[in-house]
Amino acid sequence: MSRKLMIQGTGSDVGKSLVVAGLARAFANRGLRVAPFKPQNMSNNAAVTADGGEIGRAQALQARAARLAPSVDMNPVLLKPQGGNGSQVVVRGVVAGQAKARDYQDWKPRLKPAVMESFARLSAARDLVIIEGAGSAAEVNLRANDIANMGFARDADAPVVLVGDIDRGGVIAQLVGCKVVLDDADAAMIEGFIVNKFRGDPTLFEDGMRFVAARTGWRALGLVPYFEGAARLPAEDAFGLRGARATKGAGVVIAAPLLPHIANFDDLDPLKAESGVDLRFIAPGDPLPAEAALVILPGSKATIADLAALRANGWDIDLFAHVRRGGRVFGVCGGYQMLGRLIRDPHGMEGDVAAAPGLGLLDIETVLTDTKTLVAVSGRAPTFDAPFHGYEMHVGETAGPDCAQPLLRFEDGRVDGAQSRDLRVMGAYVHGLFADDALRAAFLARIGAEAAPLNYEQSIDETLDALAAHCEKHIDLDALWEIAR
Known part of the structure; x- marks a missing residue:
């Protein structure tokens, strides 16, 4: 039977999408049949699938990392923010309508069957499905009828690994705070944590890793240095572009x-x-x-x-x-x-x-x-x-x-x-x-302008290979396989 592992985050833009892509390529390199899955995504960066639908760009990249063609089952619910109409709701690759943020909460119970059916279909032919959460695991205000984070984890009985971003500061509070605000049953789904985007001497954060593990009871699974190649891969959303200033450069x-x-x-x-x-x-x-x-x-x-x-x-x-x-x-x-x-x-x-x-x-x-x-x-x-x-x-x-x-x-x-x-x-x-x-x-x-001798598509796969090697080096993949069930 297929094993499943869910990667959730302490917030948006902590690197969940890249971690899933790196793990997908790393486990695929070990000879496993791997598939990515994100129950609900919010992004205007989308990709067309071979089965005539659309999914989040990040899931298409993760499929490529797993050496699969992207399919609508990999991201059954996609929310695309759309001006004054709230968000366009895409279900299994097809537009189902528009919904304001508050109105969308009433959609979730109706969407859950489609989410679970896509997950079951995807799992049937794989050794491992790596699931990506959305936003923060600690969004307790949205917990009712949740299909993106702990609600899905509980329904699918998927063990969770929590990713925190040290680059933005306060990662200890991010991780320990999640344990504090989650109810006991949700917190029990979390098996371990990863600290992402580290810069500097890793020995200086050894005490931090031990502190988080002691306060939460979760296993420390990796302190991952900032991956410089991230800029060469398609991004999921425009967070990294916001506030960008024009700078002078060559060319x-x-x-x-x-x-x-x-x-x-x-x-x-x-x-x-x-x-x-x-x-x-x-x-x-x-x-x-x-x-x-x-x-x-x-x-x-x-x-x-x-x-x-x-x-x-x-x-x-x-x-x-x-x-x-x-x-x-x-x-x-x-x-x-x-x-x-x-x-x-x-x-x-x-x-x-x-x-x-x-x-x-x-x-x-x-x-x-x-x-x-x-x-x-x-x-x-x-x-x-x-x-x-x-x-x-x-x-x-x-x-x-x-x-x-x-x-x-x-x-x-x-x-x-x-x-x-x-x-x-x-x-x-x-x-x-x-x-x-x-x-x-x-x-x-x-x-x-003169073009460089660049094979762009090949460069994406080379970067995914480098990301997989980065994950192999800094994350305990054997422990993740043990955690997956």
């Missing part, structure tokens, strides 16, 4: 405004990996840098709201000045929609605003639809004479004169995207374009 400057509902921002990860590129996420209140050769408008889960935020920050004025100077602009999905003349929302998909004027940099108009396109695609980009592969994940249809110059041509003959007459402003719905080495190199050549 051609590419700027991306950090919009409130930014989605699938890992589209830009391959550019960040290029030594000839100085990629800058521009924080609210900062201007778009005048020295930028390219401005990228990334994907958005609330296009109309983010368009208003773009204007409120004065980034529209900066963008028009950038274009007048001869700079280039590229829009991805929601960013592509913003570049047009008008966005209409007749079904109220994003809230109460029925229509909003776009930036007018492309002669196109978009109508947001009540159906969602979710599909992996590949083909060729004629402008760059290069192949591409990626995925569509959007609501909306876009048309107009500039679509007569499509950016992409799919293998099935369909086309996507639009370009201005001078080819300096362009956009498309397809995510993941820059992961293709040939297309990225041709694109960078257009803005005066």
Whole structure:
């Protein structure tokens, strides 16, 4: 029978997702059939699965670490924050509706059967399922009907290992505090703890590990140094981007405004990996840098709201000045929609605003639809004479004169995207374009940057191997296998 192990955290962004990915690759390297599972995730960074649904980007990365194709069973409930409509609720890869935070609490009992069925199906063919919790294990205010943390652990009889983040400070209080606030039955599910993101001399924290173990009765399973390669892997959410300041560096400057509902921002990860590129996420209140050769408008889960935020920050004025100077602009999905003349929302998909004027940099108009396109695609980009592969994940249809110059041509003959007459402003719905080495190199050549000899997809697997080795060295994997049941 499959064994199960749940990794919960003392809070958000403590490194649960990376720990699960590292453990998945490490146990897979030991010859085990491993699968990741997250009952409920909240993220606008999502991935398309082979079975035609969507799951959190972190679970797709964890599946890759386990050497599996991602499936909707790996993340049966995905919450995608969406402007004035609260969050879009995705169940087994398909949009089930929208819910405000308080209203969502009433959804949980109805969602539990889907969660448990997906977990059972995933477990049936695996030696080990590694489950990731959401947020903090100590969110006792949300404990009723919980499907993400201790509620799931109790229902699935899954032993828990708690991860704390020493980098943010107060890790002893994080861990001991969880034991204090949890009820006895929930606390009894926790078998051990891991202290993550340590920097410095580990001998200086030996007493800290012993103190936590003595106060909680949990086993100390690892003091894990900060993994520098984390920046090379797709992130689950935008926490790491918030508050980012533009900094000068080497290479051609590419700027991306950090919009409130930014989605699938890992589209830009391959550019960040290029030594000839100085990629800058521009924080609210900062201007778009005048020295930028390219401005990228990334994907958005609330296009109309983010368009208003773009204007409120004065980034529209900066963008028009950038274009007048001869700079280039590229829009991805929601960013592509913003570049047009008008966005209409007749079904109220994003809230109460029925229509909003776009930036007018492309002669196109978009109508947001009540159906969602979710599909992996590949083909060729004629402008760059290069192949591409990626995925569509959007609501909306876009048309107009500039679509007569499509950016992409799919293998099935369909086309996507639009370009201005001078080819300096362009956009498309397809995510993941820059992961293709040939297309990225041709694109960078257009803005005066030279691509490095980088195999991006191979670099992700190499980083996952390094993460697995990091976990093997600093976490007691034999003890984890013993704990798993």
